[in-house]
Amino acid sequence: MNQDREFDTESDSRLNSNEYNQNNDKESTKEIEQFCQTKYYATGSILPLGDGLTGKSVLTRLLLNPDISSTEHAYILYNTKKSLNIELEFSSEKIFVGKDLVTTSLQFYVFPGQRQKESPNITTFDEILSIFHYFPAMQKISVLLLVYDTSRSNTLKSLEMWLKVALAREWIFEKTLIILISNKTDLQLPDNNYVWQLLDGIYGMIKEKGIAIDEFQIRAIPTSCFTMEGVQLLKETITDWVGRNGLRSKGTR
Numbered sequence: 525m526n527q528d529r530e531f532d533t534e535s536d537s538r539l540n541s542n543e544y545n546q547n548n549d550k551e552s553t554k555e556i557e558q559f560c561q562t563k564y565y566a567t568g569s570i571l572p573l574g575d576g577l578t579g580k581s582v583l584t585r586l587l588l589n590p591d592i593s594s595t596e597h598a599y600i601l602y603n604t605k606k607s608l609n610i611e612l613e614f615s616s617e618k619i620f621v622g623k624d625l626v627t628t629s630l631q632f633y634v635f636p637g638q639r640q641k642e643s644p645n646i647t648t649f650d651e652i653l654s655i656f657h658y659f660p661a662m663q664k665i666s667v668l669l670l671v672y673d674t675s676r677s678n679t680l681k682s683l684e685m686w687l688k689v690a691l692a693r694e695w696i697f698e699k700t701l702i703i704l705i706s707n708k709t710d711l712q713l714p715d716n717n718y719v720w721q722l723l724d725g726i727y728g729m730i731k732e733k734g735i736a737i738d739e740f741q742i743r744a745i746p747t748s749c750f751t752m753e754g755v756q757l758l759k760e761t762i763t764d765w766v767g768r769n770g771l772r773s774k775g776t777r
């Protein structure tokens with residue numbers, strides 16, 4: 525009897541403690557849900573390509589934060605040095621993709637536009653690329669920016685060569701957004717007929733390679749790093765694309 529009672533008591537206390545645990549579990553689950561809701565992440569690599577001095581470095585720095593003060597703006601414009609090396613920049617922003625709040629990270633890989641070896645001290649695009657080409661993030665590019673300077677028509681003609689480089693490296697795939705950037709609109713406005721022709725040409729070259737891409741994935745945005753025309757739109761376009769089409773993952777923090 526005693527043993528039974530003891531057993532009962534024990535089982536009661538176990539029952540109670542189970543109830544307690546269950547209640548406790550519910551509380552902690554609620555807390556976990558509250559503090560550790562599923563978080564969504566997306567990341568993508570952005571590659572600006574174009575001749576030297578078209579504005580790739582300055583534009584990238586402005587894209588990191590288009591809402592900068594006029595002092596910071598002037599600092600970037602006048603203190604961005606000609607770079608002979610790769611520049612890596614990173615920015616992150618939360619945007620809604622459908623009903624999900626997605627932390628969207630942009631990784632910018634800015635190479636120097638120099639292709640000819642003019643002196644032993646000057647590193648070229650191809651030399652730097654020979655190292656960085658093997659970076660996983662360089663295998664598939666989320667957003668390719670083809671940048672030219674509206675005041676120098678030869679930089680527009682070079683874009684075919686830059687696109688060929690991107691195709692030969694197999695950076696473009698079915699989820700790449702390609703943006704033709706007519707930069708320095710403060711100096712000269714782009715020739716829209718020519719821009720449309722070029723967009724068609726780019727589409728044709730990509731299709732020829734057998735890459736399944738839609739026409740809407742090839743766009744044109746005129747920009748000026750001086751007046752900031754188009755910079756905010758470009759930032760939003762890139763972030764939205766990466767948020768929807770970049771490398772997605774889920775987590776709790």
Ligand SMILES: Nc1nc2c(ncn2[C@@H]2O[C@H](COP(=O)(O)OP(=O)(O)O)[C@@H](O)[C@H]2O)c(=O)[nH]1
Binds near residue numbers: 575602637709711751
């Ligand atoms: N007027 C004007 N100058 C610009 C613009 N964007 C860049 N620049 C200038 O062009 C030069 C080259 O820019 P940079 O970003 O270094 O070119 P990158 O060689 O393509 O990286 C710098 O002196 C910039 O201040 C622009 O939109 N308008």
Ligand SMILES: [Mg+2]
Binds near residue numbers: 580605606637
């Ligand atoms: Mg540069």
